[in-house]
Amino acid sequence: MASPKPDPVETARRIAGSLSRxxxxxxxxxxxxxxxxxxPAHREAFDDGWDQQEDDGFAPPITRTQVSLExxxxxxxxxxxxxxGFDRSINPxxxxxxxxxxxxxxxxHAYVGLSPGLDFETKLFAKPQAAALLEKELLHPGYIPRTVALGTATDPYQPIEREHRLxxxxxKVLARFRHPVGIVTKSGLVLRDRDILSKMAADGLVKVAISLTTLDPELARRMEPRAPHPQKRLAAIRGLAEAGVPVMAIxxxxxxSLNDHEIEGxxxxxxxxxASEANYVLLRLPRELEGLVGDWFSEHYPGRRNHVFSLLTQARGGKSYDAAWGTRMIGEGPYADLIRRRFALAKVxxxxPAERLRQRTDLFRRPERAGDQLALF
Structure with a gap:
């Protein structure tokens, strides 16, 4: 007899360190x-009765953000x-x-021996040579310019960008090379770089996508706790648009059953x-994310968890996640079709605009550097 599929929440709770206070x-x-x-090994957290209690004057340490250089x-x-719509990306x-x-x-995060859970948001890595590495790659004689996506995996304007400025x-490098770029962010910090972005936008080289998951500040605080308030993201859209930078709302x-009722709003x-463009993505749950999201629902919205996963499996061919190209972003079936139609009707x-703005690639040039040999003709 085949073993029953383990419940994702219980799986997450059994794995080492999953019961975080x-x-x-x-x-x-x-x-x-x-x-x-x-x-190579997995540990199981349990209470052996030896933990110090808060009424004994013990305060457990708060998890702090750590940044390592990569x-x-x-x-x-x-x-x-x-x-x-892109074949290359950059994540500083x-x-x-x-x-x-x-x-x-x-x-x-599992590829560097860390947890996709709390480690992902507390143990960060910065690439200090990002600009120099990019310039080296763009200078390669065989490089062919196409739009590069900046921030596809992690937000390029997350809080540590204020210090590291990567x-x-x-x-700055992309602007010097007149290279097209598309940026994805949740942060109003993008407005800091309006001086660069507005000049690139004048040449058709940039588009910024601002992620708006919800307009409910309480829901935002629970599911994206250190991302900017929804109103600040709207302010970022407004500020970029006023600077002549094309903006997509995602x-x-x-x-x-959590934020799908907010689509039109x-x-x-x-x-x-x-915003001059709009797009959406249906919740994706690859690998450990299924257990992490299930555990999060059990803590914050326990009454909705089963219903949410039921609708997801209906849109994912009977699974919580399907990585098939073409449907992995939007799903398929009645629920997915309903979301797609609502989104399209609201946009109209x-x-x-029905057409998406494409960035130019014909302006790309390699800046002359000291010591470069002059062309004979």
Whole structure:
């Protein structure tokens, strides 16, 4: 007899460190910290009765953000996925302090021996040579310019960007080379770089996508605790649009029975703020994310968990996640079709243009450097 499929919540709770005390993770999204799938051993957390109690004067330490420097050899990552509009991306940071529980990039932390849970949002990596690495790659004689996506896995304007300024350094290089770029962020910090972005926009070289998951500040605080308030994201859309920078609003992810009722409202306020494009992604649950999101629902919205997962499996061919190209972002079936039709109708009603803006690639040039040999003709 085949063994029953383990419940994702119980799986997450059994894995090492998954039972994280709420008082130690204030301001964090993940409720668990399971070991990465590549680790040779897994531990089980349990109470042996020897823990000090708070009434004894003991206060458990709060989990702090740690940033390590990563000695990357290259910066541009290539992909061959046929269902996304770019074949290269840049992520100056690994891990993301915004702590969005639904982030599809969480499982990537397992590749560096860390947890996709709390580790993903507290143990971060910065690539200090990002600008220099990018310039080296763009100077290669065989490089062919195409739009590069900045911030596809982790937010390039997460809080540590204020100190490290790696994203600004990357944008300066792209601007000098007149290289097209598309930016994805939740942060109003993007307005800091309007001086660069407005000049690139004048040449058709840039577009910024602002992620608006919800307009409900309480829901936002729970599922993306260190990301900016929804009103600040709308202010970012407005500020960019006023600076002449094209903006796309992304309703991502759409979570059944949690924020799907907000689709039309989000599109309306984004359009009023100046967004000229809009897109969406249905919640994706690859690898460890299924258990992490299930555990999060059990803590914050226990009565909705089963219904949410039921609707997701209906849209994913009977599974909680299906990685098939073409449907992995939007799902299929009655529920997915309903979301798709609602989104399309709202865009038409609100006057979103039907065509997407494409960045130019014909302006790319390699700046002359001291010591370069002059051309004979």
């Amino acid at each position: 709420p008082e130690t993770r204030r301001g964090r999204g993940a409720t668990a910290n399971p070991d990465g799938r590549f680790e 000695a990357a050899r290259t910066l541009i990552t290539r992909n061959t996925s046929p269902d996304i 940071y690994r891990g993301c302090e915004h702590g969005c529980i639904y982030c599809f990039a969480r499982p990537n 994203t600004r350094g990357v944008l 309703v991502a992810p759409i979570i059944p 989000i599109l309306e306020v984004a359009r009023e703020a100046g 009603r609100l006057g979103y």
